[in-house]
Amino acid sequence: xxxxxxxxxxxxxxxxxxxxxxxxxxxxxxxxxxxxxxxxxxxxxxxxxxxxxxxxxxxxxxxxxxxxxxxxxxxxxxxxxxxxxxxxxxxxxxxxxxxxxxxxxxxxxxxxxxxxxxxxxxxxxxxxxxxxxxxxxxxxxxxxxxxxxxxxxxxxxxxxxxxxxxxxxxxxxxxxxxxxxxxxxxxxxxxxxxxxxxxxxxxxxxxxxxxxxxxxxxxxxxxxxxxxxxxxxxxxxxxxxxxxxxxxxxxxxxxxxxxxxxxxxxxxxxxxxxxxxxxxxxxxxxxxxxxxxxxxxxxxxxxx
Ligand SMILES: [Zn+2]
Numbered sequence: 001x002x003x004x005x006x007x008x009x010x011x012x013x014x015x016x017x018x019x020x021x022x023x024x025x026x027x028x029x030x031x032x033x034x035x036x037x038x039x040x041x042x043x044x045x046x047x048x049x050x051x052x053x054x055x056x057x058x059x060x061x062x063x064x065x066x067x068x069x070x071x072x073x074x075x076x077x078x079x080x081x082x083x084x085x086x087x088x089x090x091x092x093x094x095x096x097x098x099x100x101x102x103x104x105x106x107x108x109x110x111x112x113x114x115x116x117x118x119x120x121x122x123x124x125x126x127x128x129x130x131x132x133x134x135x136x137x138x139x140x141x142x143x144x145x146x147x148x149x150x151x152x153x154x155x156x157x158x159x160x161x162x163x164x165x166x167x168x169x170x171x172x173x174x175x176x177x178x179x180x181x182x183x184x185x186x187x188x189x190x191x192x193x194x195x196x197x198x199x200x201x202x203x204x205x206x207x208x209x210x211x212x213x214x215x216x217x218x219x220x221x222x223x224x225x226x227x228x229x230x231x232x233x234x235x236x237x238x239x240x241x242x243x244x245x246x247x248x249x250x251x252x253x254x255x256x257x258x259x260x261x262x263x264x265x266x267x268x269x270x271x272x273x274x275x276x277x278x279x280x281x282x283x284x285x286x287x288x289x290x291x292x293x294x295x296x297x298x299x300x301x302x303x304x
Contacts, residue, residue, distance in 0.1 A: 002028040003064050009278035023281040030270030034282040035087025035290070038269060042294035051302045056080055063253060066219060070253040074260055083233050083301055084257040085294075087268030089275055092290060094237035094245040095266035097150045099183040100224035101251045102190055106131055106201065107214040108165075112174035121172030122210030125165050128176040131213070134200045135160065135180065148185045150247040156193075157183045179218070186226035225254035225264075233263045236300065240293060241267075248272065267293075 005014045005027050012018040014027040024034070039057055046055075058080075060069030073080075088095075108128045113121025139158040147154050158180060165176025184193050197215055205211040227234055234245045245265070250272060257264040269286035 001062055001064050002031070002033075003276045005280075006278060011279055014278075014280075019284075022284045024284060025279060025281045027280060029282040030089045030280050031272070031275035032087050032089055032268055032270070034270055034286075035089075035268040038287060038290040039087060039294055041291050042298055045295050046298060046303070051298075053302045054081060055298055055302045060253060067222060067253055067256070070256040071220070074256045078260070080257075080260055080262055082263065084262040084264040085233075085237075085297065086252055086254055086257065086264065086266045088248075088250075088252050088266050089268050089270035089272050090248065090266055091271050092241055092267060092269055092286065092293065093243045094234065094241060095248050096227040096229065096231070096234050096245040097148075097186055097247045098225050098249070098251060098254065098266075099151065099156070099185055100188070100190060100222050100255070102182040102184065102193060102221040103218040104180050104182070104194075104197065105177055105214075105216045105218055106135075106180065106197075107175070107177045107216065109212040109214070110172070110174050110176075111210055113172040115170040115172060118172065121174065123172050124176035124211065125173040127205060127209070127211040127213070128163070128165060128178060130204050131178065131201060132160065134204060135178075138196065138200050146185050146188060148187070151185070152247075152249075156185050156188060157181075184224050186224040188224060190221040190223055222251040223255040223259075225252065225258060227254075227258065227264055231263050233265055237265055237267060237297075240296060 007014055012020070012025050017024055017026040017029065036059065043055060043057065060073065062068045063070065108124040108131060110122035110124035110127060135158060142158060143155040146156050160178060161181050162179040166173035182193055184190065201213055201215060205213060229245065238245055248266065252266050254264050254266055269290040270282045274280050
């Protein structure tokens with residue numbers, strides 16, 4: 001899958017591969033179908049009988065949105081092998097760690113009424129004020145409690161991204177909703193953070209306040225991901241690329257493959273700067289080194 005595109009902003013047809021200026025332009029060329037072509041080419045250089053261990057190329061559905069393909073794979077508990085490399089665009093640098101992603105809606109339900117008499121209603125905006133204060137306190141607490149040196153922003157973030165509520169100045173606000181995004185660090189789980197939210201928010205309003213609260217995940221979340229620096233695959237990919245394994249600021253299906261018991265790293269051609277953009281491209285100069293890197297990888301783990 002790819003993200004949607006705006007063809008009118010492209011200089012060539014996004015649905016055709018176009019060669020221009022030593023680049024291959026096309027939707028998904030960098031994120032991350034270029035990798036798939038490179039992996040297929042690397043695999044085609046082996047005969048099946050040469051491989052002592054299975055080589056599996058996996059294409060998952062909906063990686064850009066729900067990651068439902070990877071979730072399904074995890075639910076099926078399939079035995080896939082020992083190691084996995086996910087070809088997201090990393091400029092052929094091995095990536096062993098990223099944060100998780102959670103997005104939640106917090107809804108405060110009150111009761112609308114005429115603004116002239118507060119006792120006629122329960123003001124959801126006032127309730128949301130308490131929610132936001134609690135969220136700011138939680139933001140500070142997470143920042144003080146968790147750190148990870150691999151990241152430029154080395155603490156878990158909590159962003160207040162949107163707020164909607166009320167309709168008129170002369171009406172007590174009956175509903176208010178805020179949308180938040182939390183990026184947990186490796187070592188934190190989605191479930192732990194959801195439990196923290198529940199704990200801090202669910203008891204905010206007394207019974208007689210007339211206010212209620214609901215916390216709803218906007219999607220099931222992507223767990224944080226970390227493969228140890230000393231893992232065998234990390235060490236090998238560092239020596240094969242000459243680049244030390246790092247972190248990225250985007251989420252991947254890495255945590256799902258890790259949960260299936262595979263030692264997993266993220267490594268692929270192209271730059272994330274070109275992903276999700278008009279005129280997405282893959283530099284031709286990434287292709288030959290990519291093929292030889294994956295050919296060596298297959299030789300090392302499957303031929304031996
Ligand atoms: Zn993408």
